[in-house]
Amino acid sequence: MxxxxxxxxxxxxxxxxxxxxxxxxxxxxxxxxxxxxxxxxxxxxxxxxxxxxxxxxxxxxxxxxxxxxxxxxxxxxxxxxxxxxxxxxxxxxxxxxxxxxxxxxxxxxxxxxxxxxxxxxxxxxxxxxxxxxxxxxxxxxxxxxxxxxxxxxxxxxxxxxxxxxxxxxxxxxxxxxxxxxxxxxxxxxxxxxxxxxxxxxxxxxxxxxxxxxxxxxxxxxxxxxxxxxxxxxxxxxxxxxxxxxxxxxxxxxxxxxxxxxxGVQQNDDMRKISAWAAMAAVPTMIAGVYGMNFTHMPELRQVWAYPAVVALMAGLVFWLYKLFKRRGWL
Missing domain, CATH: 3.30.460.20 (CorA soluble domain-like)
Known part of the structure; x- marks a missing residue:
């Protein structure tokens, strides 16, 4: 003690x-x-x-x-x-x-x-x-x-x-x-x-x-x-x-x-997710239209229709990619 x-x-x-x-x-x-x-x-x-x-x-x-x-x-x-x-x-x-x-x-x-x-x-x-x-x-x-x-x-x-x-x-x-x-x-x-x-x-x-x-x-x-x-x-x-x-x-x-x-990181992640979702939505929409199986649809019988639609989808996606990249979303 x-x-x-x-x-x-x-x-x-x-x-x-x-x-x-x-x-x-x-x-x-x-x-x-x-x-x-x-x-x-x-x-x-x-x-x-x-x-x-x-x-x-x-x-x-x-x-x-x-x-x-x-x-x-x-x-x-x-x-x-x-x-x-x-x-x-x-x-x-x-x-x-x-x-x-x-x-x-x-x-x-x-x-x-x-x-x-x-x-x-x-x-x-x-x-x-x-x-x-x-x-x-x-x-x-x-x-x-x-x-x-x-x-x-x-x-x-x-x-x-x-x-x-x-x-x-x-x-x-x-x-x-x-x-x-x-x-x-x-x-x-x-x-x-x-x-x-x-x-x-x-x-x-x-x-x-x-x-x-x-x-x-x-x-x-x-x-x-x-x-x-x-x-x-x-x-x-x-x-x-x-x-x-x-x-x-x-x-x-x-x-x-x-x-x-x-918070900034989460906003940045959400913008990236939104940008990729937007780019995925464009070809999905076009493919959805041509997947409705109607008999009378424009360009269904044309030989160039398929590559033209694919090129259109690729062009739109590329344009969206460049747009989002320029704005800092990607």
């Missing part, structure tokens, strides 16, 4: 007691210290100890255990509770999946709860430990570093999606092939992935705006000096959301263009 547990004093990791209660007491006893506990998909029974030791609010604990939340920031008496949705993009299958990452931030402690493999926090922890000056700002530094890592990955995913969209666009406007019937379903499937991406990025705008001081009042357990850093993360999120919006618009335009292309 507990992936990592460490006490940080003056921005540096120190060896602390293994017991959670002792670790928290040690962090509170020392100045400029805090404890960071990382958990991975804990059960309710496993999380009870953390809840009781850190005094976490039961509603926030319920959200952390259920792991079906939208990005948000909630303020409780003893902690802040933030939900992030890391995004994973499989560029082989062109699928976007979202995991969940919860952070409890209080005085002298941070509790991170991960669901899924989207954003392993080991790299974030190592990067912070390599920057004691940043880590000396306490739990706020962890909140900033985790948010920054998640949002920066949004930008990376957006770049990959744009690259795959360029390939899809090239296929749409290429000469129609055998898989044209499946193109609309591929575009729609891609659009569904963009919607899944948007569900992770768009709701995060309001929480980051609050952390950056752009909306609402002062937040407890967050260093006021950290606001410029959260504004930077908010700017990155804005760019990611703009990329998502452009992806959605481009997909709608590509789908419309594909449907229009299919």
């Amino acid at each position: 507990i992936v990592d547990c460490a006490i940080y004093q003056h921005g540096r990791r120190t060896e602390g007691p293994a017991d959670l209660s002792d670790a928290l007491e040690a962090a509170r006893a020392e100045g400029d210290s805090f404890v960071w506990i990382g958990l991975y998909e804990p059960t309710e029974k496993e999380f009870d100890l953390v809840t009781s030791e850190f005094g976490l609010h039961p509603l926030a604990v319920e959200d952390a255990l259920n792991a079906h939340q939208r990005p948000k920031l909630e303020v409780y008496d003893d902690s802040l509770f933030m939900v992030l949705k890391p995004v994973v993009y499989d560029d082989v299958r062109n699928t976007v999946t979202t995991d969940e990452l919860m952070l409890f931030v209080g005085r002298c402690f941070v509790v991170s709860v991960r669901h899924g493999e989207g954003t392993p926090l080991a790299a974030v922890r190592r990067r912070l430990e390599d920057d004691p000056e940043m880590l000396a700002h306490g739990p706020t530094a962890v909140l900033y570093a985790v948010s920054d890592a998640v949002v920066d990955h949004y930008t990376d995913v957006a770049v990959l999606l744009h690259a795959d969209l360029d390939e899809l666009e090239a296929e749409v406007f290429a000469p129609l092939g055998e898989d044209v019937r499946h193109m609309a379903s591929r575009i729609y499937s891609f659009k569904r992935q963009v919607v899944e991406f948007r569900r992770a990025t768009l709701p995060l705008v309001e929480p980051l705006a609050r952390l950056a001081g752009l909306s609402g009042g002062r937040l407890p357990f967050v260093d006021e000096k950290s606001r410029p850093f959260f504004r930077d993360v908010s700017d990155h999120l804005t760019r990611a959301n703009e990329s998502v919006e452009s992806l959605d618009r481009l997909l709608s335009d590509i789908l419309s263009a594909h449907l229009a292309q299919m």
Whole structure:
């Protein structure tokens, strides 16, 4: 359950007691210290100890255990509770999946709860430990570093999606092939992935705006000096959301263009069918007239009648062919 547990004093990791209660007491006893506990998909029974030791609010604990939340920031008496949705993009299958990452931030402690493999926090922890000056700002530094890592990955995913969209666009406007019937379903499937991406990025705008001081009042357990850093993360999120919006618009335009292309192709096919049907109708009509077996019909007894009628039919068909060809029907 507990992936990592460490006490940080003056921005540096120190060896602390293994017991959670002792670790928290040690962090509170020392100045400029805090404890960071990382958990991975804990059960309710496993999380009870953390809840009781850190005094976490039961509603926030319920959200952390259920792991079906939208990005948000909630303020409780003893902690802040933030939900992030890391995004994973499989560029082989062109699928976007979202995991969940919860952070409890209080005085002298941070509790991170991960669901899924989207954003392993080991790299974030190592990067912070390599920057004691940043880590000396306490739990706020962890909140900033985790948010920054998640949002920066949004930008990376957006770049990959744009690259795959360029390939899809090239296929749409290429000469129609055998898989044209499946193109609309591929575009729609891609659009569904963009919607899944948007569900992770768009709701995060309001929480980051609050952390950056752009909306609402002062937040407890967050260093006021950290606001410029959260504004930077908010700017990155804005760019990611703009990329998502452009992806959605481009997909709608590509789908419309594909449907229009299919309509033009169908009209072209219908014109060709109509042209060939018209050319077939002329000899059919003439042959039908001479096939009525009336006794008194003109030229029935003439030697040249048969080749003359065949030549007439061939001439009319050739004239229709040239006419349709000149008008672009064939």
